[in-house]
Amino acid sequence: MMDFKRLSYFLAVAEELHFGRASARLGIAQPPLSRQIAQFEKEIGATLFDRSRSQIRLTQAGELLLERAREILERVDQTEREVMRIGQGVAGRLRIAFVGTATFGVLPNVIKTFRAAHPDIELALSAMNNAELKRALIQREIDIAVARPSIEDIELKSQTLIEEPLALAMPDSYAGMQSPVKLSDLKDATFVLFPRRPRPSYADDVLDICKRNGFVPSSQLMAQDFLTAISLVSVGAGVCVVPQSVAHNERPGVIYRDFDGENPGTKLSLNYRRDNRSPHVFGFLALAGKMAHLVG
Numbered sequence: 001m002m003d004f005k006r007l008s009y010f011l012a013v014a015e016e017l018h019f020g021r022a023s024a025r026l027g028i029a030q031p032p033l034s035r036q037i038a039q040f041e042k043e044i045g046a047t048l049f050d051r052s053r054s055q056i057r058l059t060q061a062g063e064l065l066l067e068r069a070r071e072i073l074e075r076v077d078q079t080e081r082e083v084m085r086i087g088q089g090v091a092g093r094l095r096i097a098f099v100g101t102a103t104f105g106v107l108p109n110v111i112k113t114f115r116a117a118h119p120d121i122e123l124a125l126s127a128m129n130n131a132e133l134k135r136a137l138i139q140r141e142i143d144i145a146v147a148r149p150s151i152e153d154i155e156l157k158s159q160t161l162i163e164e165p166l167a168l169a170m171p172d173s174y175a176g177m178q179s180p181v182k183l184s185d186l187k188d189a190t191f192v193l194f195p196r197r198p199r200p201s202y203a204d205d206v207l208d209i210c211k212r213n214g215f216v217p218s219s220q221l222m223a224q225d226f227l228t229a230i231s232l233v234s235v236g237a238g239v240c241v242v243p244q245s246v247a248h249n250e251r252p253g254v255i256y257r258d259f260d261g262e263n264p265g266t267k268l269s270l271n272y273r274r275d276n277r278s279p280h281v282f283g284f285l286a287l288a289g290k291m292a293h294l295v296g
Helices: 004-016 019-026 030-044 060-087 107-117 130-138 202-212 226-234 244-248 279-295
Strands: 092-098 121-127 144-147 156-164 166-171 190-193 219-222 240-243 254-257 266-273
Touching: 004 019, 004 030, 004 060, 019 030, 092 130, 092 279, 107 121, 107 279, 130 144, 130 156, 130 266, 144 279, 156 244, 156 279, 166 226, 166 244, 190 202, 190 226, 190 240, 226 240, 226 254, 240 244, 266 279
Parallel strands: 092 121, 092 144, 190 219
Antiparallel strands: 144 266, 156 266, 166 240, 166 254
């Protein structure tokens, strides 16, 4: 294995072609420098300098190494700088995955602000359901999972981002109903639930809320994800219980109403591995917590 310190000594001697000038440039005495070069030649198995004349010259092997030495040392130096920047949390990659409803509310602004503050950190973003988020975190495929409500596992830690009430997303044919709507008045309506799988899931939380309000929806329509569910609402297929942050975004064919009755609300959480000590992760968590507090 090539010794990079000795390679830097070689480069100084090769550029000066004089041990005295090279030793002055390096700030070391000439005899130790000569020993280092001799040891370097022994290690790589080639004579690098022709010392048979009054002025030393590079051998053919030395000329080849000189061509490569500057590039090698520059790459080593660049790598050290990049590694240090990643270690300091100012460069690198952060992988974030989130449930569909997280794209409403504070999270998009957190991501936008983090990206602006850390342009050298690559953000890899993807959408997943809770089951996929848990698997990806445990398998170390992502760094942060934005889940609703949270992910429970001994290997993971969870930090609440926001807590919010639930609201109703309804077809615009319900426009005559004013807020707040009594949830039990919708017992004969079709409830659009998501996700279809895996279960239990947010769909089961909504069914539990209905039970708390004295009924079980007689008609249920399962959607695979939130975007599909809200699309079904927009075409009049049914009503859907959603986080209140969703209600701040207009969608043709959809109206939003608060509802009376049992409303336990919902929370959005940031989840990460206990053994992940990345400064990127903690930087994102700190920023998210600060921005959520300001919004709250």
